[in-house]
Amino acid sequence: MGTVTRFDPDVEHLKTRAALADVLPRLVSLLRAVPDRDAASGVPVWTVGDVGAHLASAFLAYGSLARGDDSTDWDGILPPGDGRLDERVTAMNATAIGLFGDDERARLGDLVAEHGAAFLRDTAQLAPDTLVVVPWFRQRLTLAALTGLLLGESLVHGLDIARGAGLPWTIRPVEATLVLGQAMPTLMSLACDTEKAAGTTLALDLVVKYGGPRLAVVVEDGAMTVTRDAPHRSYDCRLTVAPVTFLLVAFRRTPVWKAVAFGHLRAGGRRPWLATRLPQLIASP
Template sequence: MGAEGRRDPLAEHERTRAALRAVIPRLVHLVRGVPDLGAPSGVPVWTVGDVGAHVCAAYLAYCSAFTGEFDDWDSVLPPDDGPLSERIAAVNAKAIGLFGEDERRHLGDVIAERGETFLRVTEGLVPQTPVATPWYGQQAVITLATATGLMLSESLLHGLDIARGARLPWTIGPDEARLVLGQSMPTMMPLALDKTKARGARVSFDLALKGGPRLAVVIEDGRATVVRDAPARPYDCRITAAPTEFLLVSFRRLPVWKAIARGRMRAGGSRPWLAPRLARLIASP
């Protein structure tokens, strides 16, 4: 029996929920301790307050998939089912405008309340529970396991963005990164594929993250498939990386050359020079 057969999806989902439950008060404490919400953040053109507003909007969106408190996506999203980057840009533009100056003084309260709401309304649901996510596509539906991994990702990465702008400490542990990568990447990498650049491409990557998970990424003729712990087969390129550094590189929070220089990422296989192509074909939104 392979590694995937030994993996317990329910146990991993519960670990992801526990990690999210643990990071929410950290994020709330961080936001409440920011001295200047107008300071530049780790995200170009966004202030620290903008990032906090975005996190609140993301929490609200995932909660609304269960509570129905917001469903007017036609007023937010482009009319056509276009590229993921365009849909996310439209949502982000709307999100940071939801909270004015007065409301931004209470971003920590919103994060705490919405985070607890998400955990409460999803308590006891199986990992495969469908979650409607129109911001990813008009008919897009992901699993609760993926949604929880994405909530954890939003919290960890944007916590880092806020901390960098506010010059406050923030850590992303390898176990947290593994949960994000294992729960969300198999779904999100195919959605983020640049179909124009991928047209006619035939390339395969073996992503071996230290301590797991292992992701097989195959891109053929404008489509991508990502499988966890797939059976052994030849790959064009094998990328071995520490989970935290791979997460940060994937979401453009760390230059790849720094990860390589620190010995935290390396490429191998029959065609190791293809490693940079993965980031060009599958870009973070």
Template sequence: MGAVTTFDPVSEHEKTRAALAAAIPRLARLLREVPDLDAPAGVPRWSVGDVGAHLASVYLAYGSVVTADGSLDWGGILPPGELPFVERITALNATSIGLLDGEGRARLGDLLAERGETFLRGTKNLAPDTPVTAPWYGPEPTLTVAVVTGLMLSESLVHGLDIARGAGLPWPIGRDEASLVIGQSMPTMMGLALDPAKARGVRIAFDLVVKGGPRLAVVVDDGTMAVTRDAPPRAYDCRITVDPTAFLLVSFRRTPIWKAIASGRMRAGGRRPWLATRLGELVATP
């Protein structure tokens, strides 16, 4: 079944913070180099400026919740009612791009640098397992500082790619960066993003092996999903071995899965390898 690795949550959190600290100025430079903020981005219906405005809102939101400073009026931002995960995040994303006026968009690079540094300062002395409530995911989920830092890194890397694609500029995503996102945020977020209707009656155990990175046991059981790092040995239905960058981009629908498979960066094995594509079908994406 393969060796079970272990990780040091404190050390990995510090590595994630360092990766985020490196990504923020790189992202700020990218936005300063964008020739046309109105150019279509690598996201349907969004311009490059829209993606930058969304990121600015994300940075502000996470900075607000980790410091609990009450600087945001969530009642005027969150969508009304109790919506399913994808509908809730889709509605909030649409709101986020309108929270910045023209003057703010004109200084997106500086704004992201300022808000990113605010987040890093506010979390500097917080333990990785410090609980954080993110109201946009609903009233129940409580994340941790480690998860939120991983989410900040994932937003920066993936949306940086969206901006770069729209602007025709380079934006490499390293394997180590992608591995940190997968290990820090995905064990929590995959379960939150599960489509319960599609998962009803489904029972599959996936062994997700990230090359040079974490190993996750992803167990779907009749409408629920549990994702565990360093899980004890068990029988799996399907083993999925992935390059971390490829898996990150496939997970966020930035690269088609067939391309990752054709290039050898994702492959399936185990007793029922044909189930590999079910994982992406079960986890919803806004």
């Protein structure tokens, strides 16, 4: 049945912060090397410059939220009511990429360096379980999850920029593993498409290779819960994944069929075909 990997949340948070601190200068160098900010990126309808602006605004926004800065009128930015998460994130993204003008876009590398360093500096003394209110999620996220999310944004959007600019970019397995362990349990639960999940019952054992986290993904009553280090239970199927590939599948940068074809995603257990339901249950902006 395999073993559950236990982890120290404080140690893993420090590793995630260290990984983010290591990725930031690589990201800054990439942005400074971009030959054409108006080139198409790996994100549909976004240019390379749009992706860079999104990253700079993400570090700015999350840093502001972690500091407890309540000066932003989020109600004026986000859709009213309790709409779907993908709709709220889409609205937030549209605002984010318009935050910086041409002069600021000419120095996106500097902006990412500045706001990324500020986030790390302002959160250095906060515990990983510190709760941060994130308006577009309409939830409080732990600082650990938020830091893992920023690491994932940096890695995946770095790839988007590199693809558009024709430049190299590497995502290391250890970096992807930290994102999957720190951020993915929270993100998967929040992004569950409640309409598609209605009437679905699924218990999936998600195993990340190379010593990565083991997550129990349970769908019932129109909701998804994702638990790390869950007590033993009976599962419908087991999904064994390579960390970098699963990160890219989760962010819709690699198709599932390709991951399966290359042996980076493998389903097993008594009802392995149910693993194909998981991507369908996650809403994406």
